[in-house]
Amino acid sequence: MRPAALWRSSAWPARLLPALVLLGLLAAWEGVVRTAHIPAYTLPAPSLVAQTLVANFGSLAGSWWVTLKITFGALALACIGGALIAALFALSPTLERALFPVAVVLQVTPIVAVAPLILIYVESTTAALLLCAWIVAFFPILSNTVIGLRAADANLRDLFRLYRATPWQRLRLLRMPAALPYFVAGLKISGGLSLIGAVTAEMVAGAAGRETGLASRILEASFRTETPKMFAALALLVATGVMIFWLFNALSRWLLGPWHASESSRPL
Amino acid sequence: MQANSATMPPDALLSPYPPHPPLLPHPPLLQPLIALQRVHKQFDNGLQALSDVSLSVAPGEFVALLGPSGCGKSTVLRLAAGLDAASSGTVQAPALLPGRTSETAYVFQEPTLLPWASVFDNVWLPLRLQGRSRADAAATVRQVLARVGLADFEQAYPAALSGGMKMRASIARALVTQPRVLLMDEPFAALDDITRQKLNADLLQWWHGRLMAALFVTHSVAEAVFLSQRVLVMAPRPGRVVAELVIPQPYPRSADFRHSSAFADACRAVGAALSEAHDGPARQLPMAGLR
Numbered sequence A: 001m002r003p004a005a006l007w008r009s010s011a012w013p014a015r016l017l018p019a020l021v022l023l024g025l026l027a028a029w030e031g032v033v034r035t036a037h038i039p040a041y042t043l044p045a046p047s048l049v050a051q052t053l054v055a056n057f058g059s060l061a062g063s064w065w066v067t068l069k070i071t072f073g074a075l076a077l078a079c080i081g082g083a084l085i086a087a088l089f090a091l092s093p094t095l096e097r098a099l100f101p102v103a104v105v106l107q108v109t110p111i112v113a114v115a116p117l118i119l120i121y122v123e124s125t126t127a128a129l130l131l132c133a134w135i136v137a138f139f140p141i142l143s144n145t146v147i148g149l150r151a152a153d154a155n156l157r158d159l160f161r162l163y164r165a166t167p168w169q170r171l172r173l174l175r176m177p178a179a180l181p182y183f184v185a186g187l188k189i190s191g192g193l194s195l196i197g198a199v200t201a202e203m204v205a206g207a208a209g210r211e212t213g214l215a216s217r218i219l220e221a222s223f224r225t226e227t228p229k230m231f232a233a234l235a236l237l238v239a240t241g242v243m244i245f246w247l248f249n250a251l252s253r254w255l256l257g258p259w260h261a262s263e264s265s266r267p268l
Numbered sequence B: 001m002q003a004n005s006a007t008m009p010p011d012a013l014l015s016p017y018p019p020h021p022p023l024l025p026h027p028p029l030l031q032p033l034i035a036l037q038r039v040h041k042q043f044d045n046g047l048q049a050l051s052d053v054s055l056s057v058a059p060g061e062f063v064a065l066l067g068p069s070g071c072g073k074s075t076v077l078r079l080a081a082g083l084d085a086a087s088s089g090t091v092q093a094p095a096l097l098p099g100r101t102s103e104t105a106y107v108f109q110e111p112t113l114l115p116w117a118s119v120f121d122n123v124w125l126p127l128r129l130q131g132r133s134r135a136d137a138a139a140t141v142r143q144v145l146a147r148v149g150l151a152d153f154e155q156a157y158p159a160a161l162s163g164g165m166k167m168r169a170s171i172a173r174a175l176v177t178q179p180r181v182l183l184m185d186e187p188f189a190a191l192d193d194i195t196r197q198k199l200n201a202d203l204l205q206w207w208h209g210r211l212m213a214a215l216f217v218t219h220s221v222a223e224a225v226f227l228s229q230r231v232l233v234m235a236p237r238p239g240r241v242v243a244e245l246v247i248p249q250p251y252p253r254s255a256d257f258r259h260s261s262a263f264a265d266a267c268r269a270v271g272a273a274l275s276e277a278h279d280g281p282a283r284q285l286p287m288a289g290l291r
Helices: A009-036 A045-057 A055-092 A091-108 A111-121 A125-149 A154-162 A167-205 A214-223 A226-254 B003-005 B073-080 B119-129 B134-147 B163-174 B193-207 B219-226 B255-259 B261-290
Strands: B035-040 B048-057 B062-066 B088-092 B105-109 B183-187 B215-219 B228-237 B240-247
Touching: A009 A045, A009 A055, A009 A111, A009 B119, A045 A055, A045 A226, A055 A091, A055 A125, A055 A167, A091 A125, A091 A226, A111 A125, A111 A167, A125 A167, A125 B215, A154 B105, A167 A214, A167 A226, A214 A226, A214 B035, A226 B003, A226 B193, A226 B215, B035 B073, B048 B073, B048 B215, B048 B240, B062 B219, B073 B183, B088 B255, B105 B163, B105 B219, B119 B134, B134 B163, B134 B193, B163 B193, B163 B255, B183 B228, B215 B240, B240 B261
Parallel strands: B062 B215, B062 B228, B105 B183, B183 B215
Antiparallel strands: B035 B048, B035 B088, B228 B240
């Protein structure tokens, strides 16, 4: 949606609807907990979760920062790694045939099962967490970008041949822009996956290391039956996921809005 | 062309006009830029696309390739552009000569613009591929955009343009390198008739007086007659040239030419050659099967 349309009065009911649904769900949750007298260690009311979040924000914020660092660090590395490897594959089909199976093996191995091994082999916990999250996040970017780099229009390829473009010109002016929508689609998937990868790896790592992320705080709180604190940490994780989702939707609009059909405002 | 006439049976030359009309500056006397001699083309799947095709186009000549779909018109263009190789026979064209830059421009049936680039950047592309910077190419690009009537749209993305304007941008991109050869593959087939006639007239203006060899593929008799000096009629399965007709009307040709009796006569002659090329074998083949 264009910024102008955002502020049109007719757009507001559509924008308010999801917020109203969310508020309704929270209110129902609060109501059920209060009327059924469910103890806080089983299911805390949203108001208690909010209070716990505010009261513990000082200590949770540090953990949040750790998780954010792992998530965005892994995502940045996944972008660079995925796009670079895809570009190498595009320039050398032999390299692609040789290495793509390795990428597939990395992708299909469940991260929960490999994470303990990685934590043994990699000394620094931060590096191990980054590696786990990267393994989960890089494949969608790689496989999407590989397809995108091959997706340039056949006539445009002929045109570049006719004008005797060099392989580098073809990559930069034709194949990379043609791959951009695919890369962005991969990025949207990887954004969510890098958070999942970071949390999973933290869960496996437990409370090891000095700096602990939100997942470790959830584990720690569960050992102490501090259920409201678990929910508070969970709320921060959810907020992070939603933030990543919004961020990449905005990025997609900015990069593809003027020309790509996926960001067209016309009804489908 | 002499070479062409020699390979064709005399009765295939349906032209009611003398071979070299007096008002033309005799471009055929110049060395042809594009020359196909006894070209055969068979695709990997066994399809015989072209059989014994000979034709030539000289600088300053406008030649139309006319025929039903599947008769190998586009294949001829691709051979002349160096995008495909002939199975046998010889093809001579600037696009096949070695060198860093291409003197051939190709206009596709679709506008084939880079959707992520503005009109300016699309027209700049051929010069950019030659290594010319934006600042260096800007004057040339703006001049060509003005000539095709897109001066006010240089920052627009292709998605924001109408079909006719996209095709204008596509032709601007073709003209920006000042090519010696202009190959066009049914560029106006998807446009409405009014836009098409306007672009036909404009195209002649852009081409006229530039000693550019133009080879224009179409399946419209009127378009072929309006634009070209020679119409080569092709027949399918396998693709071959079955008739060559000269359109002696001098350039510049105005819209009045469309309403002249000369135009009607030429269309009738070309149409007759086309229907003979199309219906001839189709009528005979089932009969042969029944017998």
